[in-house]
Amino acid sequence: MKNKTKIIIILSLILSYITQAQVTESFESYTLTPNFFYQDNNGTDWRPSTTKPMTFEYGWENNTWTSGSVYTNIQDTINVTTSNLYACASYTAYDGNNYVTVKDSAMIYLENTPTFLNKVSGFFITNTTLVKNAIKNGTATSKKFGDTTGTGLGTFYGQGNYPDWLKLTVFGYKDGNLNPGYVQIYLADYRPAGSANDIIIDDWRYINCIAVGFVDSLQLILESSDTDVNGAMRTPGYFCIDRFTTTNNVGINELENIVNITLSPNPTSQNLNLNYSTISESELIFDVYDISGKNVISNQPGQNHVGPNQHTLNIETLEAGIYFVKVSNGISSKTIKFIKL
8 A cells, every 4th residue: 555655646646747738818819990999880799810829809789888808099187977897997908909898797718628628727807997096086976985975875984894795706617617616806895894995906917717617608706795786796797808818728938037847845735835936027827726626826026036935835735646737827827737745
């Protein structure tokens, strides 16, 4: 039995460096008039390219955008009216000119063929101008987050006692079935006590979606602490995404600015040291997944300097078994297997 255990451990310690085919869409294939957005009165779903494995749901009825996503290049961080709900709070796209504004509960469809066995690596996200200003100031139909005055749609609850928040959840479906894995990000978070800790995202943040699993569609659902008597969300239901990336393998996609990455000790029962060298400064994301693909540890350290670096993950609370640590800069990544004793 001991020999069998040793063989299993030895085999498990072999590092798996599998090339990972990635497809990234930054929506630059579309030509738009400056400060304009996609509009199709027929409500036609749109696809960035025949070579890209993704289709974005889009609905238009009675001169109104009813569902899905639109690509846009509008630059406006001031206007709070619904006549300009397509602008992102960061003013510009994550890269290039175009980005996508998404309506609550939008669907994104992905091919699931031998060419594209899709996991969604992730995408960058921010609030819209409309939502950011609605949260800060309130509107005729939604409350001002953290309001302590009781005026308008605010409440008499003091800051820190009323848990104001706006949250996005990314769900995945495969063959019509909801996957068990999902990821969440708070686009606004006033739950911590003290107004100094209030957060409204107005820059581009990366959301890692590997834990959602292999999918043929995603659904992007918003929830807010501000609801009506029927539980319907009153906060405007929009957000923006850019650099949407899929992959067809859970292995490794080369992280170009990192070289010589090693794990020690491996196996380990407590701390896992990641030793690596970088050829350029960057902010790295460290995530740990169990063998089912569930994200069990997420950590975002600060800026890394050029040259040798070390990052330590405390894995003491994990159950014994096989895990994968993923090192990412939000665009590409490396994944290495380790054993928790």
